[in-house]
Amino acid sequence: MTSAAFLRTIPAAVLLPEFSAAFDTTLPRAAVPDLALGLEGIELHFGGIRALKDVSLDLRAGEIRAVIGPNGAGKSSLVNVISGLYRPDRGRIVLNGRAFAHVPSQRLPQLGVARTFQNLALFPGLTVAQNIASGWVFRRRFGLLAHLAGLPAARRETRSVDDRVDQVAAFLGLSSHLDRPVATLPYGLQKQVELARALVAEPRLLLLDEPMAGLTATEKAEMTGHIRAVRESLGLAVILIEHDIGVVMDLSDRVAVLDHGSKIADGTPAEVRRDPDVIRAYLGAEAA
Numbered sequence: 001m002t003s004a005a006f007l008r009t010i011p012a013a014v015l016l017p018e019f020s021a022a023f024d025t026t027l028p029r030a031a032v033p034d035l036a037l038g039l040e041g042i043e044l045h046f047g048g049i050r051a052l053k054d055v056s057l058d059l060r061a062g063e064i065r066a067v068i069g070p071n072g073a074g075k076s077s078l079v080n081v082i083s084g085l086y087r088p089d090r091g092r093i094v095l096n097g098r099a100f101a102h103v104p105s106q107r108l109p110q111l112g113v114a115r116t117f118q119n120l121a122l123f124p125g126l127t128v129a130q131n132i133a134s135g136w137v138f139r140r141r142f143g144l145l146a147h148l149a150g151l152p153a154a155r156r157e158t159r160s161v162d163d164r165v166d167q168v169a170a171f172l173g174l175s176s177h178l179d180r181p182v183a184t185l186p187y188g189l190q191k192q193v194e195l196a197r198a199l200v201a202e203p204r205l206l207l208l209d210e211p212m213a214g215l216t217a218t219e220k221a222e223m224t225g226h227i228r229a230v231r232e233s234l235g236l237a238v239i240l241i242e243h244d245i246g247v248v249m250d251l252s253d254r255v256a257v258l259d260h261g262s263k264i265a266d267g268t269p270a271e272v273r274r275d276p277d278v279i280r281a282y283l284g285a286e287a288a
């Protein structure tokens, strides 16, 4: 099955964009032109646990911004707030020039945001091409009915999905694997397929949740090269959640450090590395 044919099998409920009630809470349009993402005073509670405490963060277009911190510091909570899975108790999120009290997750692709997951979230029974194509689903302009009716514009869109899959696969060196079932690929290549799936939606902001987890040293070097290329060739802004401090310091323009839900440091890798609070809370002997 081609990736275009695969897209035709996706249920209408998935293809028809839902407009979340959260969008109704949109605040006035923000006015910082090269701001890819802004978090202002984010608070998030789970019962008695304060997972995020007054966290503010900005990300400029074309910037790689790492968020690090010990286990339980709040990194995943932050990504889930940005991607609309969690609704913050306070604060606002600025995306694509609009400010939200709660990001409408169904509209993330339209807002130019794509993400990868800490644990692989691929469709194991599908090919590499089909998995990559699935990233385009929520960007489609035409619904299932237009495709079933064979409207020319819908047909052109379907054809263009195959081109996009080919281009992204070539960009990441995955072209020779396109027809293979994704589950037969080594883990490192599967992580690259996840990156390809995020890129096919043509985002402006990429959320990478532990892209190096489970990779060998060689695979990490390859993934590092891809992330750098994503920024340099495509100009994307990247939020990087990563435990591998070597990778973080090598790749990032700026690093924010969370500890117990609070941002305790924010600066260039060199600044963060010598920050006494960071050394105490997180980096320890590694930074010494």
Ligand SMILES: Nc1ncnc2c1ncn2[C@@H]1O[C@H](COP(=O)(O)OP(=O)(O)OP(=O)(O)O)[C@@H](O)[C@H]1O
Pocket: 046, 049, 050, 051, 069, 070, 071, 072, 073, 074, 075, 076, 077, 078
């Ligand atoms: N769905 C949830 N329900 C209840 N508590 C949660 C939930 N998600 C996170 N927490 C709590 O919020 C705090 C922050 O957790 P979070 O997963 O964001 O940290 P993290 O920095 O991503 O940790 P790790 O590096 O281990 O993934 C922790 O105390 C955690 O137990």
